[in-house]
Amino acid sequence: MDLRLPSSVHVFERGWLSSNNILFSGEGGTALVDSGYVTHAAQTLALVRHRLGERPLERLLNTHLHSDHCGGNALLQQAYACHTAIPALDAARVAAWDEEALSYRATGQQCARFSFDATLAPGDTLQLGDLPWQVLAAPGHDPHALLFYCAREGILISGDALWENGFGVVFPELAGEPGFTEVGATLDLVASLDVRLVIPGHGPVFGEVGAALARARARLDYLAADPVRNAQNAVKVLLKFLLLERRALALEALPGLLVSIPLVERVRRTLLPMAPHALAQWATAALLRAGAARIEEARLVDV
Template identity: 65%
Template sequence: MPTLPPSVRVLERGWLSSNNVLLIGEDATALVDTGYATHAAQTVELVRHALAGRALDRIVNTHLHSDHCGGNAALRAAYGCRIAIPAADCATVAAWDEDALSFRATAQQCPRFAFDEGVTPGQRLRLGDLDWQALAAPGHDPHALLLWCEGEGILISGDALWHNGFGVVFPELSGEPGFDDVRATLDLIATLDARVVIPGHGAPFADVTEALQRAYGRLDMLAADPIRNAQNAVKVLMKFLLLERRRIPLSDVDLLCATVPLLVRVRERFLNSTSAELAAWLVRGLVGVGAARLDGDVLVDA
């Protein structure tokens, strides 16, 4: 684990929830990203334990996918903390447009939450007695932000860069450009000379140059074959739903492929398949790589 200042604590989470980054200052505390809704009670307890009696003053979301903001409402209820979100999403959150926020499109949960401020690219924030700058990180999500602490060489990257890749390039699935944005975001990260990256998923890492090389390689592969990007996206989405539900009858896998808007969009735009064909392909693929197993006519998380 790379060395971090005592004021920066990473609550590394398993899948469904993003990592939570707790920034503890002398006078104020902040949390970057809050995990998924079904883990919200656990998130509150983890934060409460780490704060050791301190209040949580502020939440900052790198982006508003459900696994990064699903604990916002529970933490607000527990602490009355302020919530800061990407400024480009403020109107959508104020109206609670679940289609624009992707929750309905992916059949994922996120309890409604209020916010207090929008964060714009270039804005400087004082969090955990450290100075951070918000930087635009489109690609995985058009409005995503990085948080960069130049003084400590720490980058909170959300889903823009992981140790082995990056998050699904969702805009491409709707016919919007995304691959070029991913590349621009990786190019930006390459200029920062980060000492350590705290990703949205997985452990913090220091081999940033190598991680960027892997990310560029993955991007080249996906951009060369948009169908592969689409196939990756539907596998990731179905695995997420399986992680949440633990067991899904095969008949419901077919139903999900027929009704979940993102799955419908992808199979019609890219895969030219029926819901039954996509369901069968997903089951074979998840079982084949050990991400799931069959228990009779039920798909079980593995």
């Protein structure tokens, strides 16, 4: 399988607290797609500086504005004064810095305030790494998310719309808005493209796109059959994110911590009707079963 990237495209695979970053160079200038989480911003800057050397970072673009994809924006703007482009449908929220509408307050996550110079919308075309890229809509995980597709190279930058094994939490459904149908439509769009390899928001670059789409559709069918499953997945993901950020959490503090996150509390009241301590016990057990955490000295510790 050919997973080679053009020499003008470099991927920093970051893990799960920070999204992957895609750095472009070439005669047409330099650019970065997605900047990771705010607590990793200094590391993002160091990675970019190491790769670019004396060259400046001229442009910054975001597939979507969840905190793990744009948390490094502010520091990169401070360091480089880079021209920044964000999804058009989020422009008013960023201009007003509405942390509720941008999901940061709802998810209990952080994001340093940043500005923008331009917007991106489906149908736009870009030049990144001396290659032409199409901007495509990718609603579902985030209603305003975008894909970047280079037909010449068969490369798709998918954000959290498609991973090698699934996709991001379907957040709109948790707020009472449609999301499952939109995920399906995005997967259909990806299937219609001639994609050789995918650069996902998390995880390694992968080929075998048909197999990944089949796994994603099976996952979607499973979640859509019972919305409680999507709610349970969201609680697990948000708790794991806190663990990734803080490394360890006191067990006795978990009930209060979870219900202090507005989205988790909404889910608890509407889809997972259980007392806060019961929800904390359930979420802890779920992470332990998955091998994503361990208990050590009355603390839940990241693995």
